[in-house]
Amino acid sequence: xxxxxxxxxxxxxxxxxxxxxxxxxxxxxxxxxxxxxxxxxxxxxxxxxxxxxxxxxxxxxxxxxxxxxxxxxxxxxxxxxxxxxxxxxxxxxxxxxxxxxxxxxxxxxxxxxxxxxxxxxxxxxxxxxxxxxxxxxxxxxxxxxxxxxxxxxxxxxxxxxxxxxxxxxxxxxxxxxxxxxxxxxxxxxxxxxxxxxxxxxxxxxxxxxxxxxxx
Amino acid sequence: xxxxxxxxxxxxxxxxxxxxxxxxxxxxxxxxxxxxxxxxxxxxxxxxxxxxxxxxxxxxxxxxxxxxxxxxxxxxxxxxxxxxxxxxxxxxxxxxxxxxxxxxxxxxxxxxxxxxxxxxxxxxxxxxxxxxxxxxxxxxxxxxxxxxxxxxxxxxxxxxxxxxxxxxxxxxxxxxxxxxxxxxxxxxxxxxxxxxxxxxxxxxxxxxxxxxxxx
Numbered sequence: 001x002x003x004x005x006x007x008x009x010x011x012x013x014x015x016x017x018x019x020x021x022x023x024x025x026x027x028x029x030x031x032x033x034x035x036x037x038x039x040x041x042x043x044x045x046x047x048x049x050x051x052x053x054x055x056x057x058x059x060x061x062x063x064x065x066x067x068x069x070x071x072x073x074x075x076x077x078x079x080x081x082x083x084x085x086x087x088x089x090x091x092x093x094x095x096x097x098x099x100x101x102x103x104x105x106x107x108x109x110x111x112x113x114x115x116x117x118x119x120x121x122x123x124x125x126x127x128x129x130x131x132x133x134x135x136x137x138x139x140x141x142x143x144x145x146x147x148x149x150x151x152x153x154x155x156x157x158x159x160x161x162x163x164x165x166x167x168x169x170x171x172x173x174x175x176x177x178x179x180x181x182x183x184x185x186x187x188x189x190x191x192x193x194x195x196x197x198x199x200x201x202x203x204x205x206x207x208x209x210x211x212x213x214x215x
Numbered sequence: 216x217x218x219x220x221x222x223x224x225x226x227x228x229x230x231x232x233x234x235x236x237x238x239x240x241x242x243x244x245x246x247x248x249x250x251x252x253x254x255x256x257x258x259x260x261x262x263x264x265x266x267x268x269x270x271x272x273x274x275x276x277x278x279x280x281x282x283x284x285x286x287x288x289x290x291x292x293x294x295x296x297x298x299x300x301x302x303x304x305x306x307x308x309x310x311x312x313x314x315x316x317x318x319x320x321x322x323x324x325x326x327x328x329x330x331x332x333x334x335x336x337x338x339x340x341x342x343x344x345x346x347x348x349x350x351x352x353x354x355x356x357x358x359x360x361x362x363x364x365x366x367x368x369x370x371x372x373x374x375x376x377x378x379x380x381x382x383x384x385x386x387x388x389x390x391x392x393x394x395x396x397x398x399x400x401x402x403x404x405x406x407x408x409x410x411x412x413x414x415x416x417x418x419x420x421x422x423x424x425x426x427x428x429x430x
Contacts, residue, residue: 013389013413013425014401015230031407174228174389176416176425180407186229192246192395198228201391203418210228210391 002141003148003168006158007067009185010035010173010207016182017155024083027096034177038206039064048102059204063171072144074103075136077157078111081126087113094118095126106143108136110157133160155183162189168214170196173207218363218383219352221373222282224400225250225388225422231397232370239298242311249392253421254279263317274419278386287359289318290351292372293326296341302328309333310341321358323351325372348375370398377404383429385411388422 011017012035019029026032039045044064046055055061079085082093095101100121108127118126127143129136140149151161161167172185191212200211226232227250234244241247254260259279261270270276294300297308310316315336323342333341342358344351355364366376376382387400406427415426 013387013427014404014406015399172228174423176413178406178411178413178427180405180409184230189229190395191229191393194395196393198391198393201420203423205416208389208418208423212228212393 002072002144002146004137004151004161004166005071005148006151006153006167006170006172007071008039008064008171008173009153009158010039010175011185012175012177012179012182014178014180015184015186016179017153017158017185018183019179020181022079022083027083029179029182031177031179032182035175035179037175037177038173038204044068059202059209060206063173063202063209067150067171070147071105071150072147073105073140073149074107074152075133075140075149075157075161076107076109076152077154078109080152080154080157081109081111088115091115091118094120100124106140107152108140108143110136133157133164133166137161137166155185158185159187159189162191162194165194165214170212172210172212174210175207217287217356217359217361219366219376219381220286220363221366221368221382221385221387222286223254223279223386223388224368224373225254225390226400227390227392227394227397229393229395230399230401231394232368232373232400233398234394235396237294237298242298244394244397246392246394247397250390250394252390252392253388253419259283274417274424275421278388278417278424282365282386285362286320286365287362288320288355288364289322289367290348290355290364290372290376291322291324291367292369293324295367295369295372296324296326303330306330306333309335315339321355322367323355323358325351348372348379348381352376352381370400373400374402374404377406377409380409380429385427387425387427389425390422 019032022029038060041056042061042064043055046052084093101124104123111128115128195215196212199213202209234247237244253275256271257276257279258270261267299308316339319338326343330343410430411427414428417424
């Protein structure tokens with residue numbers, strides 16, 4: 001049975017998945033970029049984000065790499081797709097990731113505002129889903145061709161799927177930074193009551209990696 | 216200048232310093248004992264809690280040991296001293312720690328209900344302070360003889376001192392367990408605005424240790 005997975009989602013020591021005041025210049029909120037100190041140097045991120053063939057190996061790379069293994073479709077919250085809020089003023093916003101986004105598979109974007117599918121280079125197509133998270137997951141599963149579906153984020157989107165009991169596995173990285181304020185990943189989500197336990201716990205110099213699995 | 220320190224205070228992956236439903240049988244709340252998996256086997260805890268001369272060394276022990284170094288007095292919240300709530304019905308409750316508590320220095324217990332000092336074996340005297348956290352700290356500093364003061368907990372007491380900007384240094388252990396509910400250590404405390412940064416980040420198989428310092 002294909003899984004619904006969260007991978008490489010990073011929170012601060014004080015529990016925030018994004019800093020305060022997210023906008024075009026601070027897509028992860030103020031201070032939020034520091035969260036990804038563990039990920040940026042890895043071979044996987046260097047290759048996927050910058051096209052570099054160098055990059056570090058080790059614990060951080062192992063977790064970065066597994067996030068792209070056996071993933072047939074992604075689900076993103078609308079705020080992760082871009083900073084535009086409310087009805088789409090036009091179709092000029094095409095995501096944060098340039099003409100050839102890192103996904104290379106169908107990506108389903110949760111939004112309250114309809115928009116035609118957006119076909120990008122390299123196999124990524126953004127589909128905009130207005131019927132809520134359950135329908136988005138059905139469509140993602142159908143598009144994934146038997147592979148897993150990965151929920152990219154943000155915090156609110158992950159929380160919706162957690163509360164629906166639909167996420168099978170979560171890799172979370174805890175970065176040694178403080179954000180002070182922002183969106184707390186586990187706010188109002190009782191992971192114990194939902195049946196999650198910590199199955200893996202490995203640290204590098206840059207982050208503590210945990211894998212939570214639903215029983 | 217002597218410091219006000221938090222040491223060996225443990226939170227879960229979801230940020231809780233104690234589980235739900237604390238009572239006589241579950242002083243750390245349901246599931247809370249699992250938080251201390253890293254600490255119990257250490258040489259320091261085996262010696263201090265059980266009088267054993269065996270016990271593990273390594274990263275966890277290093278952090279357990281530093282918590283007792285240069286500490287001249289402690290401050291505890293009343294709920295950490297015991298499960299009795301409201302006015303003291305009598306003086307029969309003498310703490311969780313037997314006749315010879317682990318402190319061996321003066322301990323100042325924050326409470327709304329006056330009670331005479333309680334002299335225990337081994338150098339520990341519990342003083343009950345009804346005038347609030349600032350007065351408790353003044354008294355603790357005076358009693359500490361130039362050494363540091365350690366805030367033992369619980370969550371509410373640490374939060375009070377954090378919001379007052381009085382804690383100089385915090386060693387927090389993050390245990391690979393989920394509690395789901397309970398008291399969240401960093402709830403309503405903006406560590407960035409208060410001037411804290413993470414100065415140290417070391418993991419063992421049992422916990423991630425962080426040291427936060429106020430600038």
